[in-house]
Amino acid sequence: xxxxxxxxxxxxxxxxxxxxxxxxxxxxxxxxxxxxxxxxxxxxxxxxxxxxxxxxxxxxxxxxxxxxxxxxxxxxxxxxxxxxxxxxxxxxxxxxxxxxxxxxxxxxxxxxxxxxxxxxxxxxxxxxxxxxxxxxxxxxxxxxxxxxxxxxxxxxxxxxxxxxxxxxxxxxxxxxxxxxxxxxxxxxxxxxxxxxxxxxxxxxxxxxxxxxxxxxxxxxxxxxxxx
Ligand code: CDP
Numbered sequence: 001x002x003x004x005x006x007x008x009x010x011x012x013x014x015x016x017x018x019x020x021x022x023x024x025x026x027x028x029x030x031x032x033x034x035x036x037x038x039x040x041x042x043x044x045x046x047x048x049x050x051x052x053x054x055x056x057x058x059x060x061x062x063x064x065x066x067x068x069x070x071x072x073x074x075x076x077x078x079x080x081x082x083x084x085x086x087x088x089x090x091x092x093x094x095x096x097x098x099x100x101x102x103x104x105x106x107x108x109x110x111x112x113x114x115x116x117x118x119x120x121x122x123x124x125x126x127x128x129x130x131x132x133x134x135x136x137x138x139x140x141x142x143x144x145x146x147x148x149x150x151x152x153x154x155x156x157x158x159x160x161x162x163x164x165x166x167x168x169x170x171x172x173x174x175x176x177x178x179x180x181x182x183x184x185x186x187x188x189x190x191x192x193x194x195x196x197x198x199x200x201x202x203x204x205x206x207x208x209x210x211x212x213x214x215x216x217x218x219x220x221x222x223x224x225x226x227x
Contacts, residue, residue, distance in 0.1 A: 002226035003122040005138075006218060007131035010145030011191070012176045012183075013156035014202050015210065016127040019145075021076070022211050023218065024125040030071065032118045034128035034135070035098075036078040037111045039089035040067050042098040044080060052100045062110045090160075092167060095175055099182035102129075108188050130189035132197045140225065141218050142197035149177055151203050 006023060008016045017033055024031035044050070044065055050057040068079040077086040088094070101107055115135045118124060126135065132142035147155075153173035160167050183191040193199060198217060202210050 002222045004140035004218075004222060004225065005119055005122050005136050006125040006141045006143075007136050007139040007194075007197075008125065008127040008143045008145065009129055009132050009191070009194070009197065010127075010143070010200075011147060011149075011152060012179045013152040013159075014145035014147045015155060015207065016145055018207060019210055019214060020125045020127040022207075023214060026215065027123075027125075027218070029123045029125050030118065031076060032069065032115065032124060032126045033076060033078070034111070034115055034126055034131060036069075036076075036086075036089060037067050037114065038098050038102045038107075039094050040078055040080045040085055041065065041107055041111070042094050042101045043085055043089050045101055046093060046097060052104050055106065058104060058106050062106065067111075067114065090163070090165075092165075092171075092175070095179070099179045099186075102183065103186040103188070105188050112189075129183055129191040132194035133192060134189040137194070141221050142194050143214060143217075144193040144197040144199045145202055146199065147201065148203040149173070149180070152176055 006029070008020050010016055020031050023029070041061070044061060045052070048061065050061050052058070066081050070077045070079060077084055078089060079085065112135055115126065119126065119136055128135070132139055132144070150173065153169065153176045156176055157167065157169045157172045160172065180191065200210060200213065
C-alpha cells in the first residue's frame, strides 16, 4: 500500500550510497547500489581483457556474468560470479575505466533489466545515474544530488584514505570530474536530473542534515499514499 521506490541519482561521490543505506535501513527497505553493478562488469572486462568497443566480446562477457548482492544489517557486499568483489570494484583502475563500459548500450540493457527485477515488489532504495529517468521512471520519490566538485573529490579522497588505500587528492579530483563528464555526455541514459526529481545540493550539508531533508519528503509521500 504505502510501499514505494526511492531513486537517488546524481554526480559522482556526492554521498548517494551513504544516504541510500541510511534510508533503506530506516524504512526496512532493500538497498541496491547500481554503480556497483557497472563496477563489477568493468572488473570482469579488465580481468578478461574485454574492450568496450568489441561487441562480440561484450556479448560473450554478458552471457558469462552473474552479479549478486549479499545484504546484511551492517553492509552490502557485491558478488561477481560468486566471488566477493566489494573491495576490488572500488580500485583506482576500475574507477578510471567504469564510465567507458557504462556507455555501452548492451551493458546498460543487461544491467537495467536486472535492476528492474530488484524493484518488482517496491520497498527499495536504488542509487545511480539513471534510476529516476530510465530504470524506474515511475518511482514515487526521486532525488538528484549535486555538489561542488572539489567537495565531492575531498569526500571520496577521505573515504579512500580511511579504507587504507593510497591516492592523491589531485588524482581523485581528476577521476571524479572525468567520470561526471563522460556520464553526462553519453548517448544512452546519461546522468541528468529527471523532471520530477528533487534536487539536493549536498555541498555544505552534513550527512545528518541531508538525511533529515530526505526523510521528511519520503515520509510525507508514504503518508499520502497510505491515506
Ligand atoms: O560512488 P560513485 O558516485 O563514485 O559512483 P558509482 O555509483 O559507484 O558509479 C560508478 C560509475 O558507474 C559511474 O561513474 C557511471 O559511469 C556508472 N553508473 C551508471 O552509468 N549508471 C548507474 N545507474 C550507476 C552507475
